[in-house]
Amino acid sequence: CAALSALAPRLSAAENRAAAETLLPLLAHGVPRGIRFAAARALRDVAKTGASPEIALSVMARLSAETDAAVASRLAFALSRFGGDGADSAATLHESRTAAILSVLDRAESYGLAHKQTLAAVAEMGLDEDVFYPYLGLTDVARDQAVARLATETRRALRKTGHPTDEPTIGEAETAYTNGDFGGAVVALGRLSALHTAPIANRARQSADVLGALGRRRAAHEGESTPEEVTLAFLLAKAALS
Structure with a gap:
């Protein structure tokens, strides 16, 4: 996962898309928390050019099932990065991603750093990168x-x-x-x-x-x-x- 994060800027869109598909199984419920966290972080890094509607929908499903606040905030940020022409082929998908990320803020365990990271993910949906x-x-x-x-x-x-x-x-x-x-x-x-x-x-x-x-x-x-x-x-x- 760490290697993918480091390599992501050098990979082509197709390679980052393949990397994202490889990371998705590591986010499953039975996978140890540390691995899920690392996979979510790597997914965030490959997301900018590895976008596709199918992957965005899969990440939303993983996000709704994630119970750890830190992992959820990382997944939310990854989901915010799956934007542009690749992931938002329809306006409704942008709305769905926004709603999925906002839902993380309503969780009782979302506070402190996890809450701020989730807000940063919300910002990515409506502002230019790193403005917030x-x-x-x-x-x-x-x-x-x-x-x-x-x-x-x-x-x-x-x-x-x-x-x-x-x-x-x-x-x-x-x-x-x-x-x-x-x-x-x-x-x-x-x-x-x-x-x-x-x-x-x-x-x-x-x-x-x-x-x-x-x-x-x-x-x-x-x-x-x-x-x-x-x-x-x-x-x-x-x-x-x-």
């Missing part, structure tokens, strides 16, 4: 400053779309964040997803779709949200409206 990652390591003060900056940038993007009357939604999200109501902030920002005008295949449309799914998930689940989720929601809103 730097925000995961921010201190509380730095994150507060980042949220304030993102709110300003989202307002600016919103005005350009011709929907200035929706600006109070951003203020509502800011207030909720300041009051520690992170779930409320995500729900508020999720409403902005309806304002996008991008075609289905456009990245901004995907940002809007993921933002909407994140907001609906938070509205339906009363579990504790995190400030990182709010940061991600702001990034998605900004991307969807740009």
Whole structure:
């Protein structure tokens, strides 16, 4: 598994696809946890060029059955990498992958590092690669400053779309964040997803779709949200409206 991770950037798309198919059996329920973890990590590395709808569906099935939080977060990230023309031959597959990854956040064992890694996987579904990652390591003060900056940038993007009357939604999200109501902030920002005008295949449309799914998930689940989720929601809103 470690060798595949190292070789992945040098392999052709066909070779990475074959590697992904080889790794899938190592994710089965009866395989030792350490091997499943290593296989999920390697799968993440071969996923960028080894995408196919069939493999994406197999990874979703493995993810739904995985009980270990660390392995599940790695699988979620791998699933987020199975994108582009290879895996998302239809918009519904992008939606299915997003829903599968979001479902990991609802698991009771998803917290700490595993939770952050799963959020990074959600980000990969709607943002350019590694856009969200730097925000995961921010201190509380730095994150507060980042949220304030993102709110300003989202307002600016919103005005350009011709929907200035929706600006109070951003203020509502800011207030909720300041009051520690992170779930409320995500729900508020999720409403902005309806304002996008991008075609289905456009990245901004995907940002809007993921933002909407994140907001609906938070509205339906009363579990504790995190400030990182709010940061991600702001990034998605900004991307969807740009």
